Amino acid sequence: MLDFSRPQVLGILGVILAGLLFALPNFLPASLVAQFPSWVPGGQLNLGLDLRGGSHILLEADPADVRRQRLEILEETVRAELRQADGGPIRVTDLGTRDGAVTFTVREPADLDRAVELMRGLARPVGGLTGQRSFDVEVRDGTRVVLTPTAAGLAAETDSAMAQAVEVIRRRIDELGTREPTILRQGANRIVVQVPGLQDPEQLKALIGKTARLEFKLVDTEADPAAVAEGRAPPGSQILPSVEGPPVVVKRRPIVTGDQLVDAQPSFQDGLPVVSFRFDATGGRRFGRATQENVGKPFAIILDNQVISAPRINEPILGGSGIIQGNFTTESANDLAILLRSGKLPVELKVIEERTVGPDLGADSIRAGALASILAVVLVAAFMIATYGRFGVYSVIALVLNGLLILGIMSGLGATLTLPGIAGFVLTIGAAVDANVLINERIREELRKGRKVVTAIETGYREAFRAIMDANVTNVIAAVLLFWFGSGPVKGFAVVLTIGIVTSVFTAVTVTRLMVARWVRAARPAALAL
Incomplete structure (x- = not known):
């Protein structure tokens, strides 16, 4: 020894x-x-x-927001699947979201069985349990198909959204250069965030509280101003508030979304702070094609369902990159770039508790x-x-x-x-x-x-x-x-x-x-x- x-x-x-x-x-x-x-x-x-010392906040997600987003995604998925169905497109009317479900009416009765089987194929299993599906499919009034999310499906979506939210928050805080944050889930729909050394909880709330859902949509120039003033948008369009002035009517279907964004950086143009962005190959092609087909028309840059800017397309924007202009300060431009780089939050989070140590x-x-x-x-x-x-x-x-x-x-x-x-x-x-x-x-x-x-x-x-x-x-x-x-x-x-x-x-x-x-x-x- x-x-x-x-x-x-x-x-x-x-x-x-x-x-x-x-x-x-x-x-x-x-x-x-x-x-x-x-x-x-x-x-x-x-x-x-x-x-x-530092900042401590407790965030909570609204399950109703998860349900609403799930229905929006389901509606777009159904629309795309019906168009691309085997054996030819299935023609439907009144496709939309009503009473917590996605519904549509099949024009040709002969296509009803094909539509139902297609929708049942979209209802994926939940949790690996036999009989548990993400949504139920039923036929009403002979030709109307109704897709209703199940409780198990919504629970799985909420769990997935919260797990993704934790990672998005972590990336955003890491961008600040703050070391060793504590980010933990609490219960089914809450997240605890503790950031040592950060004495400004307002900055933290502003950074992680935004969903950062970026979308580029065409402006509906044919909307009736009188109807818009009454809060009614044409079919396929929606009315969104704008930071630059009155509300803007935009098409519901986006040209491209922030999911296809690969980089965003604060920069300057004509001495003013702006945010430059770059899409991936797929997003760049879609954005370029859309601007080629709509020269002379305005399009809206939308962040969290609010129009940041609505510039006119003077010429095709090719190469998959561009600039977001707005009433930015240097700090707000940097914060927006961080939000876009870190990805969008899959669900809106509300601050229900905060304190500074x-x-x-x-x-x-x-x-x-x-x-x-x-x-x-x-x-x-x-x-x-x-x-x-x-x-x-x-x-x-x-x-x-x-x-x-x-x-x-x-x-x-x-x-x-x-x-x-x-x-x-x-x-x-x-x-x-x-x-x-x-x-x-x-x-x-x-x-x-x-x-x-x-x-x-x-x-x-x-x-x-x-x-x-x-x-x-x-x-x-x-x-x-x-x-x-x-x-x-x-x-x-x-x-x-x-x-x-x-x-x-x-x-x-x-x-x-x-x-x-x-x-x-x-x-x-x-x-x-x-």
Whole structure:
């Protein structure tokens, strides 16, 4: 147990050195760390919302909005499938959304069975359960087909929309350059967002609260102004508010949507902030073809069902790129570009709770945690040295290295330290010396039996190692379960605890054994004062 080969010694020292290098940036100013060469570790420990301060908001999706969007998508899908049906298009009338269902009337009775089978083919299974479909298909009044979304289908759509919303929100916050946001689903239709270091919740709400549903639609220039004034739009068109003035009547069917957008960047044109955009190949072709066929006509750029701009098509816009003009500031142009790049939210989210955590509270927590950690180290060190002498000194050195290794590993992983994480850190300090206590007490027992110094030390480390591993394996299992079933701060506690267990076994067993072996080899003591 006390024999170490040269590669083993170099490996142990290499691990310690790497941990110290990764921990070092946390003790230096950020300005100095920024000047490090790229090959030098420069990651600093991220502080959570409870330590650094920041913004916390709770978002809620309206299931009715999910249902409405599902019906709109279903209506467009039905329209396209009827046109492209095998055996020729199926002609229908009155295709639209009524009373929470999509309905249409088949013109030719001979096409009714074909239409019903086509619609049933569109009703996909939900959750892999036999008999559960996304919508029901039924025939009323002989020729009218009604598609009604099922409860299981709506639940699946809501779950999918919320999962997608979490990822969209994460991308938007990452665009701000803010590190380590906490974004968690709460229940079926809520999302918790915590952004450390961001003290402006209004900016956060403006950024993630918008659905960013971008559409390009043709303006219906043939709409009757009198009917529009009464709120009535022609069939196939809709009335949308405009930021530039009175409402605008646009065609319901979009030329192209933001789903086909591949990039959006803030820029300037004629000294004014604008947003330049670029479509993918398919979107570029559709946009180019539409502008070629409608030269001289206006088209609307629509964001979240509001017309941002309605320019006239003076010439075909080819190449799949263009510019969105509006009453933008530099900041609003940048925010819009972020929204468009990160993709649209699949559902509208409303803020139902918000709060800002000030950095002063976090600073108090850090001071209290640091004080607790220092006191823990000092008291444990005093106890170990007073009880075990030289071997207690080795334990204290291992304890300090353990703390630095935890810090280095967390910095290297980009982990976030929260207040429960500090509690986990303090807990590992006490637990770290437990292994040394077991080892030292076992060595004492062997010495009382009359064994020689080297034999007592080897036996003490070997026999105590079994108990140490059993205890720490059970602790790791508990920490893994906390991480698996917990959320937020509980996960932070579990991460720190797991890292601390691994590093404490390494330092308390391997590192102290190396120090003891070196001392025994050099001093060759005939007896131990232990």
